[in-house]
Amino acid sequence: MKVFYENDADLSALNGRVIAMIGYGNQGRAQALNLRDSGLNVIVGNIDDHYKEAAIKDGFEPVSIAEAASQGDVVMVVIPDEVQDLVYQESISPNLKPGKLISFASGYNVHFGLIVPPKDVDVVMVAPRTIGRQVRIAFEGGSGVNADVDVWNDATGNAWPITLALTKGIGCTRAGAFHTTFATEAELDLFAEQGLWPAIFECLLTAYEVLEEQGYPKEAIALELYASAEPADIFLAMARQGPFGQMAYHSPTSQYGVLSRRLNSTGGNAELRQRMRDSLAFIKSGAFAREWAEERKKGYPRLAQLRQEAAQHPLNTADVAIRQLLNGKS
Numbered sequence: 001m002k003v004f005y006e007n008d009a010d011l012s013a014l015n016g017r018v019i020a021m022i023g024y025g026n027q028g029r030a031q032a033l034n035l036r037d038s039g040l041n042v043i044v045g046n047i048d049d050h051y052k053e054a055a056i057k058d059g060f061e062p063v064s065i066a067e068a069a070s071q072g073d074v075v076m077v078v079i080p081d082e083v084q085d086l087v088y089q090e091s092i093s094p095n096l097k098p099g100k101l102i103s104f105a106s107g108y109n110v111h112f113g114l115i116v117p118p119k120d121v122d123v124v125m126v127a128p129r130t131i132g133r134q135v136r137i138a139f140e141g142g143s144g145v146n147a148d149v150d151v152w153n154d155a156t157g158n159a160w161p162i163t164l165a166l167t168k169g170i171g172c173t174r175a176g177a178f179h180t181t182f183a184t185e186a187e188l189d190l191f192a193e194q195g196l197w198p199a200i201f202e203c204l205l206t207a208y209e210v211l212e213e214q215g216y217p218k219e220a221i222a223l224e225l226y227a228s229a230e231p232a233d234i235f236l237a238m239a240r241q242g243p244f245g246q247m248a249y250h251s252p253t254s255q256y257g258v259l260s261r262r263l264n265s266t267g268g269n270a271e272l273r274q275r276m277r278d279s280l281a282f283i284k285s286g287a288f289a290r291e292w293a294e295e296r297k298k299g300y301p302r303l304a305q306l307r308q309e310a311a312q313h314p315l316n317t318a319d320v321a322i323r324q325l326l327n328g329k330s
Contacts, residue, residue, distance in 0.1 A: 002179040004149065009164035009173050014040050019166070020072025022065055022092065023079035024051040026132030027105055031078060031170050033058060034139045038169040043068055045091075069095035074162065076126070078105045082296045085114040096121050099155070101162055106189065107182030110152055112289040122159035123152040126166050126177075127185055135170065144174030148185045187283055194288070195279040199272060208315045218318035219325055227322045 021032040024046045032055075036042045044060045045068025046052045055062045069075050069092045079087060088109075096102060101122035109115040110123065117123045127148040128135045138145050149167055151159045167177045204225060211221045225231075237246035247255050282288055295302055 004164055004167065004173055004177040004179070006168065006173045009168035010161065011038060011040065011165050011168055013158065013161035013165040014074070014169070017041065017073040017162075018043060018071055019074045019076060020045055020068040022046075022068060022075060022077045022087070024055040024060075024062065025078065025080075027128065027135065028076075028078040028132070029054060029058070030132035030136035030139075031076065031105075031128075032060070033136060034171050035166070035169040037139070038171075040169050043071060045069060045072075064091070066091040066095060072100070074101045074103065074166070076103045076105070076166070081106060081108045082292060084109045085293075088115050093117075101156075101159060103163070103166060104182075107148075107150070107184075107186035108189070108289070111182045111186040112286050114289065114293065117153065119153065120155050121153070122155050122162065124159055124163040124166075125150045125152065125182055125185060126163060126170065126172070127180075128170065128172055135172075138175070139171035142174075144171035146175045147172035147177045148180035149177045150179060150181050150185070152182055187280070190283045190288060191276075191280050194283065195276040199275070205313060205315060208318065212314065212318075218314075219322045222315070222318040222322040227319070227326065 019035055019040055019042045021028050021035075021042055022045045024032065024044050028044070028046075028051070032042050032044055042060070044052075044055045044062045045065040046055060046062045047065065052062045063071070065087060075092060075096070077084060077088070077092070084104075092102070096118060098118075098120035099122075101124060102117055103124045103126050104110060105125070105127050107125050107127070110117070110125075125148065129146045129148065135145055147167055147170070149163055149172075151163055154160065164173070164177070167173050207225055208221055212218060234246065237249060240246070241248075247258070250258075
């Protein structure tokens with residue numbers, strides 16, 4: 001797998017080019033500020049909302065999305081996946097003149113055919129692998145975060161130099177930018193959200209329910225399971241030393257308990273494996289993309305129901321209680 005670093009990218013590929021950041025949310029703000037701090041010419045296109053106000057406070061002069069797409073030689077789309085196709089059709093597509101470059105922060109819409117850019121523009125992906133806040137924090141600290149990058153269509157012959165220049169301007173070549181296809185990025189991202197994290201959430205909630213049934217104090221359960229930030233520390237150590245390498249930081253009791261009970265799980269691995277295979281097949285078929293598009297058209301009724309159900313879980317009561325204790329309130 002090809003990985004690009006600082007010496008592989010040259011910011012001069014963006015000389016004389018206007019970069020239009022479409023959206024000033026978490027990723028848009030971080031990327032726009034990083035690119036500007038890298039000495040590049042950045043404008044912001046955003047609707048009239050609090051993100052526009054944030055852009056003004058940061059020294060930008062936001063314009064409409066259509067105007068930004070018209071002015072920009074490079075158009076960076078960092079708005080949420082579910083609204084991209086509508087915004088693209090209404091405000092971006094009419095302003096994509098031949099020779100421009102459009103960059104997506106996810107392969108989702110292009111890969112699943114929800115957006116079909118014209119053949120006479122460069123189509124690329126620059127997708128930082130973490131939240132926008134961390135993209136900015138890392139950059140300001142002199143480091144960067146990893147990214148996935150790809151070129152879907154190279155109409156001008158300059159798509160790769162510009163893609164790598166954008167990646168460098170954001171700070172991602174400091175950590176390493178991985179050449180990953182639109183399809184791989186989109187499908188792996190969805191799989192983590194639909195295959196891995198639901199399993200983790202289910203384990204967390206089930207553990208809480210079992211322990212509460214057995215009479216353990218809800219605050220003690222929450223502290224043990226997540227509120228102490230131990231799981232966050234473990235995941236951070238995994239990122240640096242690997243899942244098994246980080247076990248050296250745990251006691252022999254912990255190591256034995258984790259490794260022996262993982263192997264002793266009865267039937268769980270087979271069931272989990274099949275659930276994950278089913279999730280991946282659903283994603284790859286495009287069925288999820290169609291389901292999510294239909295949910296949006298209906299006004300997100302299922303999402304509202306799921307959020308309401310999540311808010312009613314008894315773990316929320318424990319969370320309030322442990323937060324009060326952690327903040328010194330009784």
